[in-house]
Amino acid sequence: MYDVVDQLASPPLRVDAGPLRRATRNAFPFVVVGALWEAVAHLGPFPAQFFPSLETVAATFVRLTLNGVLPHHALDTLIRLSAGFALAALAGVTIGILMGRSRRAEDILLPLVSIGAPIPGLAYAPLFLLWFGPGNVSSVVLVAFVSAFPIIYNCWTGVKAVKDIWLRSAQAMGADDRRLFRHVILPGALPYILTGLRLGLAQAWRILVAVEMLAAVPWGLGWLIFGAQEFLNTDVMLAGIAVIAIIGLALEKLVFQPIENFTVVRWGMMS
Amino acid sequence: MSPDRIRSLRRGVLTLLVVAAAYEAIARSGYFAPALMPSLGTVAQTLVNSILDGSMLHHAAATLYRVVIGFGLAVTVGLPLGVAMGRFRPVEHFVLPLSSALMPIPSLAWVPVFILWFGLGDTVTILIVFYAALFPMLLNTWTGVRSVNPIWLRAAGAMGANERALFWKVIIPGASPFIITGLRQSFLRSWIAVIGAEMLAGSDWGLGWVIFDAKEFLDTDVMLASLIVIGCIGFITEHLVFGSIERATIYRWGMARAAKG
Numbered sequence: 001m002y003d004v005v006d007q008l009a010s011p012p013l014r015v016d017a018g019p020l021r022r023a024t025r026n027a028f029p030f031v032v033v034g035a036l037w038e039a040v041a042h043l044g045p046f047p048a049q050f051f052p053s054l055e056t057v058a059a060t061f062v063r064l065t066l067n068g069v070l071p072h073h074a075l076d077t078l079i080r081l082s083a084g085f086a087l088a089a090l091a092g093v094t095i096g097i098l099m100g101r102s103r104r105a106e107d108i109l110l111p112l113v114s115i116g117a118p119i120p121g122l123a124y125a126p127l128f129l130l131w132f133g134p135g136n137v138s139s140v141v142l143v144a145f146v147s148a149f150p151i152i153y154n155c156w157t158g159v160k161a162v163k164d165i166w167l168r169s170a171q172a173m174g175a176d177d178r179r180l181f182r183h184v185i186l187p188g189a190l191p192y193i194l195t196g197l198r199l200g201l202a203q204a205w206r207i208l209v210a211v212e213m214l215a216a217v218p219w220g221l222g223w224l225i226f227g228a229q230e231f232l233n234t235d236v237m238l239a240g241i242a243v244i245a246i247i248g249l250a251l252e253k254l255v256f257q258p259i260e261n262f263t264v265v266r267w268g269m270m271s
Numbered sequence: 272m273s274p275d276r277i278r279s280l281r282r283g284v285l286t287l288l289v290v291a292a293a294y295e296a297i298a299r300s301g302y303f304a305p306a307l308m309p310s311l312g313t314v315a316q317t318l319v320n321s322i323l324d325g326s327m328l329h330h331a332a333a334t335l336y337r338v339v340i341g342f343g344l345a346v347t348v349g350l351p352l353g354v355a356m357g358r359f360r361p362v363e364h365f366v367l368p369l370s371s372a373l374m375p376i377p378s379l380a381w382v383p384v385f386i387l388w389f390g391l392g393d394t395v396t397i398l399i400v401f402y403a404a405l406f407p408m409l410l411n412t413w414t415g416v417r418s419v420n421p422i423w424l425r426a427a428g429a430m431g432a433n434e435r436a437l438f439w440k441v442i443i444p445g446a447s448p449f450i451i452t453g454l455r456q457s458f459l460r461s462w463i464a465v466i467g468a469e470m471l472a473g474s475d476w477g478l479g480w481v482i483f484d485a486k487e488f489l490d491t492d493v494m495l496a497s498l499i500v501i502g503c504i505g506f507i508t509e510h511l512v513f514g515s516i517e518r519a520t521i522y523r524w525g526m527a528r529a530a531k532g
Binding site: 025026027028029030032033046051103104106107108109110111112115118119120121122124125126127129131205206207208209214222225226228229232234237238240241245247248251252 | 279282286290366374383386387462467486498502509
């Protein structure tokens with residue numbers, strides 16, 4: 001129900017220019033926005049503390065990277081992201097496939113899943129903090145809990161979408177349950193499962209930063225930004241956001257898009 | 272109802288009863304402090320009381336106000352901009368790189384920065400909602416406009432449609448499955464963002480704020496009651512509002528297949 005199709009596959013971009021022209025074309029909007037930012041920072045009414053110029057942010061970024069603070073924060077965030085997502089993937093795929101295969105499991109689990117899913121994940125955060133205490137455990141469990149829902153939904157839909165006739169013909173040709181699962185159901189449901197994992201990871205990423213702000217973890221990009229607010233270190237906050245953007249872009253380019261291309265090319269079934 | 276459906280229903284109800292009973296048993300066993308795990312009766316009573324004295328309604332109204340304003344702003348900016356991106360190349364070349372750089376940043380990461388810039392209160396929450404809702408709206412509209420079959424455009428042009436008629440009669444209906452998907456995703460994102468933003472940039476009212484505030488006083492019953500209200504609002508908007516919009520537009524125009532994408 002929630003986030004089953006997050007981003008529709010977009011038609012390929014029209015490519016009509018050499019790499020150099022494309023690079024300048026892509027850089028142009030950033031130059032314009034950067035120049036505007038500089039103008040406001042230097043001439044505008046805001047004090048430099050609230051609205052630092054880009055060179056201050058860049059200097060802070062380099063300083064914090066060289067003394068190892070930013071990498072440490074980023075590493076902790078990534079570890080939490082992978083731990084939470086791994087838990088979610090394990091639980092979500094198991095539950096989803098179980099729900100798709102067994103009528104009994106579906107009847108039992110679907111009401112629970114439908115009740116839990118429409119509540120935004122962050123709304124659970126204070127509850128989890130009370131139950132598990134502030135720190136790593138709550139943040140990882142919360143991220144896992146929230147990102148499990150899209151995975152469950154998509155695995156469930158995927159297993160259900162496997163054509164009946166494939167199952168019956170495999171059975172007619174004498175496939176036992178295990179081979180039926182490995183050679184028919186799993187490949188048939190895989191595009192959905194991968195979509196679910198992609199959506200789950202995106203979900204985990206979207207809330208992890210906020211969870212880190214709420215859960216008072218000692219390291220992590222969310223905490224870095226939130227802590228810097230106390231000391232009015234806007235340059236540190238913006239440097240943190242830059243790292244978040246870089247990680248987000250890397251997830252997008254190195255994880256989501258390859259998965260999507262892989263499934264589309266291989267099965268041609270993600271319309 | 273077929274016997275199959277009745278059995279499903281019976282099993283579903285049974286599960287919920289078993290889970291509720293298990294929760295109640297743990298809550299009453301005294302293993303956890305009642306402050307951490309209130310019994311269902313307490314939660315229900317808190318919920319009813321807070322609705323009757325109007326405080327819960329006030330919280331819900333404050334949250335909905337922020338969502339509606341932020342989401343409305345995102346649609347007023349995102350929809351025309353997305354159409355312009357789909358129709359005019361220079362706009363696409365300018366907006367697309369910026370939005371692909373900003374989109375991977377979770378909206379809630381901006382909360383501390385926005386608090387510094389705009390102070391605590393409604394402005395921050397509304398802007399965060401706007402940020403969260405803008406990109407799904409923008410990109411879906413853009414994709415939708417580009418996916419309009421060029422033959423339709425040329426056919427309409429050949430039959431003498433001007434730019435305005437083209438826009439209202441061909442492009443908007445053609446792109447509608449994507450636009451509606453965009454609206455839906457935008458609203459979902461806004462709903463998540465508003466709860467988080469209220470927790471972090473809390474003012475005096477709002478469902479996110481009340482949950483976070485209740486944690487300070489260990490009012491777990493208030494937290495659970497607000498969770499129920501949040502879940503109900505999410506469920507209603509998802510199923511009733513967007514479900515009926517979809518029925519009124521996509522299905523009527525016979526484009527349901529495209530929307531299932």
